[in-house]
Amino acid sequence: MAQTPPATTELKAAFQHALELATDLRHEYVTLEHLLLAFLRDEWAKKALRACGADLARLDKALREFLDDAMEAVPEDHPMEIQETLAVSRVLQRATIHAVSSEQKRTSTWARCSSRCFASVRATRSTSTAARGRDPRHLVNCVSHGIGEDASDAAPEGPRRRATGGENEDGETHHEPAEEVLRRPQQAAEGASTRSSVRGRASSARSACSCRRRKNSPLFVATPAWARPPSPGARQAIFERRCPRCSPTR
């Protein structure tokens, strides 16, 4: 059974900040709005949100206004024990499940949580002012393909380590930074063996294998990896008739 991965430093810091916010405002519960406001202090979160077109100042102001107006402060004479709301529990639980399912050794950097936050906020309509029309998919896309979310030990403005698909000391998979991804087509045009070109060769090999496959044929059903449906690249190759000719089977 998979163990629950521990939270990353950023997530712990964000949650701590959310708790401090709730304490300062004498709020009984840590809500998604507190958590989102705490994420706005994270450098990488800010960078990703800006890349998605978010107006951070407006978002910050809207969240603070919402917390001041809509949340009830606990009276001074009542003892206060801060708890997380059900929505926050769900977000953290989903982030943990995501970390387990993607075989990460550390749970949920801010990106998974904040994207889940945005998703939950939109779903429950609890703070549509906070969401400001941002689609959680934009954030996830930006983090997955533009900016790596493992920003624990890298300066936001500095050059990031070259990602090779390995794992850092936190056990999280590296993602290539945006500049690297943008340089790839140029590198491919220059004839350099980039990951894209390797992927291209792999997909043509895969399409060749897919072409040869016959149902229940012990000869042509290769390893389980090849038994999967063709990748999107291979499908595109088949559609554009760039796939190799089928091998004679009889």
Added chain:
Amino acid sequence: MARRTEEDFDTAVVTRTDRKVARPKMWKVLLHNDHYTTREFVVAVLMGVFHKSETDAVQIMLHVHQKGLGVAGVYTHDVAQTKIDKVHRLARDYEYPLKLSMEPEDD
């Protein structure tokens, strides 16, 4: 007279969609009357979970007792849901069938 369409003038209409974000609704937490939950428990819940003064708590409890339904408080969706869950768990622990529900507040 023949009707002229957009194609006759070589024009097109450009539509622009503006997204307006509505202020989130507040939700009323409703207390339901039953014949098993004691008055003391309801008052304790109203004071402990909903932070009502003793006078207000007794007043709400009596309203629920007489009318069958009463408003315990108005909160955001997330907080209302959490408070209802907390009270349901408390009631279950003390073996009371106290029921709470929530509905959006009218504008």
